[in-house]
Amino acid sequence: MDRRTVLKGLAGASGLALTGGLSAPAIAQGAAARTLRFVPQANLANFDPIWGTQYVVRNAAAMVWDTLYGIDSSFQPQRQMVESEEVTDDGTTWTFKLRSGLKFHDGEPVRSKDVVASLSRWAARDPMGLMLKAIQQELTAVDDRTFKWVLKQPFPKLLYALAKNNSPCAFIMPERIAQTDPFKQISDYIGSGPMKFVAGEWVPGAKAVFEKFADYAPRQEKASWLAGGKQILLDRIEWVIMPDPATAAAALQNGEIDWWENPIADLVPVLKKNKNINVDIGDPLGNIGSFRMNFLYPPFNDVRARRAVLMAMSQEDYMRALVGDDDSLWKPLPGFFTPDTPLYTEMGGEVLKGKRDLDAAKKLLAESGYSGQPVTCLVAQDQPITKAMGDVTADLLKKLGMNVDFVATDWGTVGSRRAQKTPPGQGGWNMFHTWHAGADCINPAPYTAIRANGDKAWFGWPTSAGTEKEVTSWFEAKNLDEEKAAIGRLNKAAMDDVVYAPTGFFLTYTAWRKNVSGVTKGPLPFFWGVTKTA
């Protein structure tokens, strides 16, 4: 072969390219009228809200699948797909009737058998679902619109379980999809909600598209969070994944996107200066920052060492590291429950209030027997929240005279290593940082992090008999007063035993262009009622 042969070959290859050999996939489409371009908090990497419990999946799923009940902005469960319910006097037999006219996206009616299959799959993965499953006698379809749930004992929080917005939500899917093993991912996305998922345009990591479902039958009540009439006023919603916050900020300013779910605090001043952009708190329930100490190994297997850390830590230091000088974005949190919600309490939280006493903390730490052994502190550097908190903790521990083994790593590694129960020097750990959505901390039902049942508890495996006793009290409470009393005692017990260390309560902004209206505050972005003008 010589030069001429190669030239001929190249000419052929060019021809192939021009005639479509290198045709590009359809990734973007022209902006249609009534199309909202939204930048979510994270990549929609999978789309099974039962299999994958990430919040971004839940948020997308809330458009595509409806629920039997929906939580409203006053934290009350309201009927959604259900028309009526009856419960026997002993509280063990619930009979539900579905609304008429409910349809799946493939045109099939929503039947009781779909609900039974959906609830069974959900109950295999959800903490409250597991509690229900443990006391379930039977869950059966009576007819196409009626189903019955018989329990061995009353479960006063049943409607809350079906309505809650914490992941996984009890979404209703067609029976054939809901029969998928809850530990395997679904691949069919026929939904029951007001928007259809356009699977053909889904490019994980880049784009997800939702279109209005014309046959959806919304309730007549005004929409309130996951409850009420989910009126969709847009034809199409495009989720555009943008890993770089600076790019998202520029795209919002340039009008290339309409709504950015969670702009970072550093960029908010720039957005606030733009006359075409609205900036406001997105989720009033915010987040609770935390670090957890491992109860299995020294030094934090001794409650005095854990208390010493609480005595010395300054929540203001943590929050300023997180949100900067914007005082409207954080609050001190001498407790474990979300501020400004019905069950919020500061009972037992004195240890986190007032001037920090480093000397007393050092003394208590010494009494615990700490003698300079390394404290393995896991800090995910790819998460701005954990990175900021980790730096503050390292400084705090050093001030306390502790020997810090600072493990700077990524979130994936923290997620894996924190599950290790081996000693810190053998792949285990002493501390790691995380945060909890405020929506998960309004009561003990979705609040896995507050549980303190030792080996069965969340990472760190805290043991606190007092905490567990009051969790049970809350589940059994029959009214709000009883609930409040139980939560007060729970908060004190958890603080006394230092189930974990709350680093403060913080909020985040959301930003949208002024030609978009109907954006409401809530624990997830709600698209019903949102409109856009040209």
Next chain:
Amino acid sequence: MLSYILRRIVATLPVMAIVALFVFSLLYIAPGDPAVVIAGDQASPEDVERIRQSLGLDRPFLIQFGSWVWRLMHGDLGTSIFTNLPVSTMIGQRLGPTLSLMVITLLLTILVAVPLGVVAAWKAGSFIDRAIMGFAVFGFSLPVFVVGYMLAYIFALELEWLPVQGYTPLNQGFWPWLQNLILPAIALGCVYIALVARITRAAMLEVLQQDYVRTAKAKGLGQGGILFIHALKNAAVPIVTVIGIGIALLIGGAVVTESVFAIPGLGRLTIDAILRRDYPVIQGIVLLFSFVYVLVNLMIDVTYTLVDPRIRY
């Protein structure tokens, strides 16, 4: 030469096999667990274990590796742990944007860097030479993301000439396709232009000392003809080599560029897959990149025959 090309293609197989084994082993021993990421924060250890089992991640290394190789031999790159989509589909979705970005960057580089290098060599020691080489050092030193942000700020936000981000496929129009790629290509191309310009200058300086160049000048040939027809052609072999080797730079740079300009390409897919420990996707992409790199080297060798007819295989 055909047999040479075939031999080279066959020779890629052991290379790919070694890459495959290396990547698989590395991922196996790397910390992190996709089951933990999938299960979410609220999951119990039992849930995580069940997910791990359903994904086959609890099986011994050799069985996992053997099963992956077996599927690979049947043309199946596997299925993404997270998206449940075939890896080949995911790569196919992302190939267009990355290929477009690389092609535009490559064209931009050749059109800018080669003339700059030639002019710098022609005016060696002059202010023009120093200015061009100064630009080259500047371009080489600036991180891609800094150039990217600067370009986006000036040309998208301030002047509003070009979009900040995104990608439009070629089948939706040439200009929409191109306008999304101009800023990323400049950002990505900066380092590449600097590198190629410096190599072109060095190669040209050597060639311009040759007797035949002096002869051409003595014959009264024009400067343009001497530089671009006679000298550049003979300086082309090292330039082509650097352009080829620079493809690796482009692949690395594309990861950052695609993030800064929100281009849904293979670079972003790689980062996402690594952060989530999506093993099948990581393996598929690394294999693809390795194959591309081997192929580019083959193309460079073939290109030598174009620029120097004395080279035959």
